[in-house]
Amino acid sequence: MNQLDFDGLLTFWQQRSGDILDMAFQHIAVVAVALMIAVVIGVGVGMLVWDRPVPRSAVIASAGVALTIPSLALLAILVPAFGLGWVPTLIALVLYSLLPIVRNTVVGLRAVPPAVMESAKGMGMNPLGVLVGVQLPMAWPIILTGVRVAAQLTIGTAAIAAYVAGPGLGQYIFKGLASLGSKNALNLALTGTIGIVILALIVDAIFVFIARYTTSRGLRA
Amino acid sequence: MHKPEDTAILQIARNTSGAQIVLDQVTKTYPHQPTSAVENFSMTAEPGELIMFVGPSGCGKTTTMKMINRIIEPTSGSIRIDGRDVLSLDPNELRRHIGYVIQQIGLFPHMTIAENIAVVPKLLGWTKSRINARVDELLETVKLDPTKFSHRYPKQLSGGQQQRVGVARALAADPPVMLMDEPFGATDPITRESLQAEFLRLQESLGKTIIFVTHDFDEAVRLGDRIAVLSERSQIEQFDTPANILAAPANDYVSSFIGHGAAIKRLVLIPVTEAKLGPIGDAEAGPITVSIADSLRDALDALVLSGAPALMVVNAAKKPIGSITVERISAVLGADIPDVQGAGLVSASGAGR
Amino acid sequence: MKRFTTPIVVVLVLGVLLIWLSSLTLDSIEQRTLNVGYIVERTREHLGLTIATSALVAVLAIPTGIALTRTRSRLVRATVLGIANIGQATPAVGVIILLAILWQTGYSTALVALVIYSFLPVLSNTMTGLQQVDEGVRESAKGMGMTPNQVLLRIELPIAAPVILAGLRTSIVFSVGAATIATFINAGGLGDMIVNGLTLQRFPVLITGAVLVACIALSLDWIAGVAEDLLRPRGI
Structure with missing residues (x-):
């Protein structure tokens, strides 16, 4: 049994503030890199399959399978091939992000009203022009929602990646587990967990901000 | 404990062909709102009457209606059905004996059509065979083939069929007693008209006491035995038969609500037989004739359509019995005016000449 | 045909795993874990934890959701949803390890942590499902003389059932994953094989554990999906 010592926790934070911030930064970094890769792959694949029913359902079904696999299992499977650290972490996070991003891309592109598509075509735009110039901007708010969901998902998953030596605040949680019974166990685990919750809340707020400033003013509610 | 209530409800329920409804000084006030939604509303609906509440949206007509089955509880006043104070009865028991139709229809999507109709009989503990027989009978009544529709689900039906x-x-x-809140409001005009016609036919044989809420004055004229024109806080501006309201609107509010064409609207209510028909020789034989079962509105329609000065009126056997002209139609309207003060009306019927 | 894709894939993957394992010569450490008795025991633990979690979540979260939609107090509703949302942002591994540090290691702790972690999908879906019942449907049920309980049991819950079941399905997938982490606090399960394989550098053990967990997750998700289809009231 371990009681919470609030003063002790504050002292702990003071002493290790540099290291905590460093871990928080790494946590954000790995999530951000994974999301960028996932957006490139996810939106790209979404643009390729949105109009083809069979590949579309195949892609969404496989992305769904990836999301169903428990994170520790997925990370573990990657270790024999890719070793420990950043690489398996990134791959796992990208795989988890794909479903929300691909699905929302497809939904967003398909949600463009046929009348809009037809008038774009009628003005002489080719299919690629319509896709990039009309559909993508109109679908952007929905795609961004997918990225936001993916961000929440990966921030939590990155915590487990610390077990395969992935970067970030998850390391504090596992250090807490490793020092179970010692005075600092609770401080370590609490720092890691609270830190991740705060990161998740901050990132979510950032997405609200991004959505506001990257959505065409005509599409805003 | 429940005994007196039960007998009161049973007495209401036994009178299946229309009960008297009395609303006395009924008021509904919502907290934190400066004015009442309904203020001192008093009205008596006689057994078998079809009463229309007409008024603009937000005037409190729906609130007034919903207090009768206590979907909304009145703040003060009393409501009696066949002399029984509604407010002293168990609301759920009460509602099982008051038919209720709303604009959104509210069919239960997870139940078949037969199951939907069987809900209240089941709540009342009817036997299975009695319920089944009743469901089939009712589907026949509303012109839906039981063998075809019983086992379908609401989403498989068109809007008119759902209604x-x-x-x-x-x-x-x-x-x-039936309470109906814009029941045909969500259907397209053609479906609405056929639903209205069927509903009138149905009511003729059933003779329920019906409170029917609508914002459509033409619907009120078409269906109602009496119309209550309501303004803000559900104030009764005029409560009379459609013909009397059209002929003599009580005030400017009612006139503005009737809108233009009051005379034409009245014609809907008057059968061709009310007119003094001219000699058969006045009308030339043609493809367009007026049936004796038509209204004066239909006759006027036919006259305008054919362009002829006079049209033949034929009986059920298609035998000519006289002729009708625009002048003869106007004459009926003139004779029907009980109060000649309605200045707007004189000019309106003058327009017909 | 589409419905059977998942079981076919699962059987194929398990077949490939079996063939691969039988082609290996196992050392003594590997033999200790890669045998039928050990694997069955770990799988039993894993399924037990998952099913107990889902059952508890269903029993606790659905009534909570119903109660929250009935309450008139916005404050209560906002507070519970706020706590549940923050709970969702909390990483599962954090919840489990914190609880172990504060309380004890072992099965009970893992169960409590898993229930906390899988609570939100069922809670929020119960609320969404009930709230999206058409107002006209609710009003006509009331207008026909149903008591509030009859409206809930005969009308609202059946209509909300598909949404509630979808939440339960998500929660089951969550708890299969979180049950893997239970190994960190000595609550058993297939996570044991993954962790042992990693620390002892025995990749066949690690791979077997990971593939089995993945297959369990996919199978339970599939079963829940089939159940969803079968239990969905016709007409919706």
Whole structure:
């Protein structure tokens, strides 16, 4: 049994503030890199399959399978091939992000009203022009929602990646587990967990901000 | 404990062909709102009467209606059905004996059409065979083939068909009173008209006491025995038969609500037989004739359409019995005016000449 | 045909795993874990934890959701949803390890942590499902003389059932994953094989554990999906 010592926790934070911030930064970094890769792959694949029913359902079904696999299992499977650290972490996070991003891309592109598509075509735009110039901007708010969901998902998953030596605040949680019974166990685990919750809340707020400033003013509610 | 209530409800329920409804000084006030939604509303609906509440949206007509089955509880005043104080009865028991149809229909999507209609009979503990027989009977009544529709789900029906099921469901336990809140409001004009016609035919044989809320004055004229024109806080501006309201609107509010064309609207209510028909020789034989079962409105329609000065009126056997002209139609309107003060009306009927 | 894709894939993957394992010569450490008795025991633990979690979540979260939609107090509703949302942002591994540090290691702790972690999908879906019942449907049920309980049991819950079941399905997938982490606090399960394989550098053990967990997750998700289809009231 371990009681919470609030003063002790504050002292702990003071002493290790540099290291905590460093871990928080790494946590954000790995999530951000994974999301960028996932957006490139996810939106790209979404643009390729949105109009083809069979590949579309195949892609969404496989992305769904990836999301169903428990994170520790997925990370573990990657270790024999890719070793420990950043690489398996990134791959796992990208795989988890794909479903929300691909699905929302497809939904967003398909949600463009046929009348809009037809008038774009009628003005002489080719299919690629319509896709990039009309559909993508109109679908952007929905795609961004997918990225936001993916961000929440990966921030939590990155915590487990610390077990395969992935970067970030998850390391504090596992250090807490490793020092179970010692005075600092609770401080370590609490720092890691609270830190991740705060990161998740901050990132979510950032997405609200991004959505506001990257959505065409005509599409805003 | 429940005994006196039960007998009171049974007495209301037994009178399946229309009960008297009395609203006395009924008021509904919502907290934190400066004015009442309904203020001192008093009215008596006689057994078998079809009473229309007409008024603009937000005037409190729906609130007034919903207090009768206590979906909304009145703040003060009393409501009696056949002399029984509604407010002293168990609201759920009460509602099982008051038919209720709303604009959104509210069919239960997870139940078949038969199951939807059977809800109230089941709540009342009817036997299975009695319920089944009743469901089939009601589907026939609203012109839906039981063999075809019983086992379908609401989403498999068109809007008009769903609305018929809504009416059938409200009639399930043969309630003496029906409350209808814009029941045909969500259907397209053509469906609405056929639903209205069927509904009138149905009411003729059933004779329920019905409170029917609508914002459509033409619907009120077409269906109602009496119309209550309501303004803000559900104030009764005029409560009379359609013909009397059209002929003599009580005030400017009612006139503005009737809108233009009051005379034409009245014609809907008057059968061709009311007119003094001219000699058969006045009309040339043609493809367009007026049936004796038509209204004066239909006759006027036919006259305008054909362009002829006079048209033949034929009886059920298609035998000519006289002729009708625009002048003869106007004459009926003139004779029907009980109060000649309605200045707007004189000019309106003058326009017909 | 589409419905059977998942079981076919699962059987194929398990077949490939079996063939691969039988082609290996196992050392003594590997033999200790890669045998039928050990694997069955770990799988039993894993399924037990998952099913107990889902059952508890269903029993606790659905009534909570119903109660929250009935309450008139916005404050209560906002507070519970706020706590549940923050709970969702909390990483599962954090919840489990914190609880172990504060309380004890072992099965009970893992169960409590898993229930906390899988609570939100069922809670929020119960609320969404009930709230999206058409107002006209609710009003006509009331207008026909149903008591509030009859409206809930005969009308609202059946209509909300598909949404509630979808939440339960998500929660089951969550708890299969979180049950893997239970190994960190000595609550058993297939996570044991993954962790042992990693620390002892025995990749066949690690791979077997990971593939089995993945297959369990996919199978339970599939079963829940089939159940969803079968239990969905016709007409919706």
